[in-house]
Structures are given as C-alpha cells and as structure tokens.
Amino acid sequence: MSTLFEQLGGTGAVDAAVDVFYRRVLSDERIASFFDSVDMERQAAKQKAFLTMAFGGPNSYTGLDMRKAHAHLVKRGLGDVHFDAVLEHLGGSLRELGVAENLISQVITTAESTRSDVLDR
C-alpha cells in the first residue's frame, strides 16, 4: 500500500501544484496581505514545504514549528476564516490539476489536523 504522498505523485506533484496554489493564494484578497512582506522566492519554497506537509510527505516540522512559523501572523489577526480560505485553495488547486476526490479529501484532513497549531490555540 503506497502512502498518500506517493499516490499523489511525490515531489513532482508538489512542484506541479505550487504555482497553481500560490497563484490562487496571492489572488485572494482575504489572505494575500499575509504574504505581502515576504520575499517571493523564499515564500515559494515555503509553499512547497506547506504542500509537502499537506500531502503527507517527508518533513521534520513539529507542531511547535508550525506555531512558531505562524505566530507573527496570528498577532496580525490570522484566524479560522483565513485557514478555511487556504484549505479552499488547496482543494481547488488539486481539483484544477485533476487529482481524484478521495485523495483530495485525505489532503484536506491532513492540513486540517494542523489547525490548532497554526492558529496557536
């Protein structure tokens, strides 16, 4: 039985999804401002890290790391609305790329599991 990450296509799938996903995020005025001050090139790499995590791929991030990475955003008002918007774009991007619905729902579940860490609760 292959992992979710392998079923999605591994790092190749992350590479394919990152542009689609990030373009959606930057075009969404509900959340774009959180990405304003960050250097785009570094940010793109972080989007890849995000997708790898959501795809259940190899990473060494802990819940604490997620809290730290987003703490300054929570101070700026990051909340459930924004988290939901990101999940929406995650699902939308994968649909755009033709990923099967059952895999998409597993990705959403994985991402959902980080909610309390990302929002520092």
Next chain:
Amino acid sequence: MPMPTVTFEGKGYVRQENETVLDCLLRNGIDVSYSCKSGVCQSCLLQAVSGELPKNAQIGLRDTHLARQYFLSCSCLPNNDLEVCRPDAAGLRAPGVVRRIDLLNASVARLRVHCPEPPAYRAGQFFSLIRPDGLVRSYSAASLPSDDDFIEFHVALVPGGRMSEWVHRDLKRGDALDLQGPAGNCFYVPGNPGQPILLAGTGTGLAPLYGILRDALAKGHSGPIHLCHGSVNSGGLYLDAELRRMMEANPQFHYSPCVLNGNGDDGIPQANIDAYALSCTGPLKGWKVYLCGHPDIVRTLQRKAFLAGANLQSIYADAFVSSADS
C-alpha cells in the same frame, strides 16, 4: 573505505554513515540555516566548490542555481569528497583598475574596470565594489565576458550616497578598485532559444538587463525578447539610442521605454512600468522574466508577472536594496 569528507571554509569534516552534508556541518557546530530538512524549503542551500554532486541534491532548483553548483545540503549524501561554501561566498576578491569612466546621462556613470585576473561571471550578475577604505556596495555587470575585456557597471548618483558620490566625483581612470563576486541569479541560461523573454526594470536596473540582452543575442536566442525600461522622465532612458539600434538589427528584440512624467510628445508613453510591461507582452505563461532595479517596483512586477502566468522558477529578480534599508 573511509567515509568521504566535507570541506567548509578550509576545514575537512568526516561524514558519518548516511549523514547528510547539512547534518555533518551542524554536528560540527557550523551554523547553516535550514528548516524543513526534506529538500523542499531551500533554506539550506549551499554551493559546491569542487567535487561531484549527487543528482537528488539538486531536485527542484532553478536553472541559474544548477549552473552555479548550488545544492540542498539536507538532501546531499555524496559518494565522494566535496568542498562547499555558503551561497555566493565562492567569489574571490579580484584586484582591478579603472579602465574608463564617463557619464551616460546627467546621473548615471559608466564604469569599466579591468581585472588582470578576471573572475568568471555571467552578464547580469552583480559584484561588490570595494572602496580602498573598505566601503562595499553591489553593482550589476552590463558587460559580456566573452566580448569585453573589462567589467562594466552603471552607477546611479544617489544624493548623499557614499559610494555613488565617490564613484561620480573622485574615481578616475587608472585608480585601483577591487571587486568581489560574482553573485546573483539574474543571467541568461542557454538551452531554450525560442522561449519568450521579458526584461523589465527602472533606472540602473537597466545595467543587468542590458547585459542579459546582449548575452541572449550573442548566444543566438531567436524567441521574442521584450525590454521595458522605466524612468521618471525621458532623460533617464540612458541607453535609448543604443537600444533602438539593437532593435533595428535584431528583429526578435523589442525595446519599450516608458516614463512617469512626460507628455507623450517624444513618442515615449507615460505609464507605470508595472502596468506598461505587461501590456506590452500579454499573458506570461511560458515566459522567462528578469526584473531589476528599485526594490518596490521589482517586488510589484514579480507578483504581477507571476499572476500573469509566469512560473515562479522562471522569474529572476534583483532588487537593488540599499544597505541603509536592510
């Protein structure tokens, strides 16, 4: 067989079995930045000085990184000895002499530096210029290493600017001037001669763009190349005549200047470069995009180019941040 070593800043470190280059350096107390440790976030990028890199240490890197032997230290398990350094630390200090210095317009000096032992660079990369008292600033190369036996910089006069005022007022032919470098990802990589290219920037952001343009043409690029140069007024379009000549000689090359203040009488459109550049090209899916100059404009253009369809990997940007801002 002994385990291969990693050499960093002159010291060799023996790797343990199945230890990545990153982990080996960290274990020895060397402060390398990292984050995901899974080859994704690119925080742990290092540059190989010598030795062979395993393929999977370079997955997902852009072509200009590959061309300079950059690799992900967290994913690097080399079978042989490797010498590495921090990104862009490979450039050595090269002594130089001012070959020529003159004005391209009222506030841009063209500075040509001859190095007896010229550093290997690509047009569009930048160097640190080192003033004899140690003051250091970055300037981008407008010259072509294959054609020119000097490195050319375009230095804008910044009122009150320490380096730029010195270059404009005091520096003269025959003076010694050391360079360190090169660094940076803004350069032409051959291999896709038909791909459309957008070069856009303001002020002396034109220096690297002009270098990249000459490089692309010299290497036989046949796809469309659009160069959009923005300035406050038409006096700032300091290579206007030369670029128009190049446009006549090269049908694939389009030069599109624009100015913030103008009445259009001279045929130069009055426009914001971020809107104007994209109106010249249309959607950028499949394009290569080079952006240089004023940091705010570079950042805006970067975002707009991406939203207009350019791949992140195909956007190369050098924001001319001043050391006072950072």
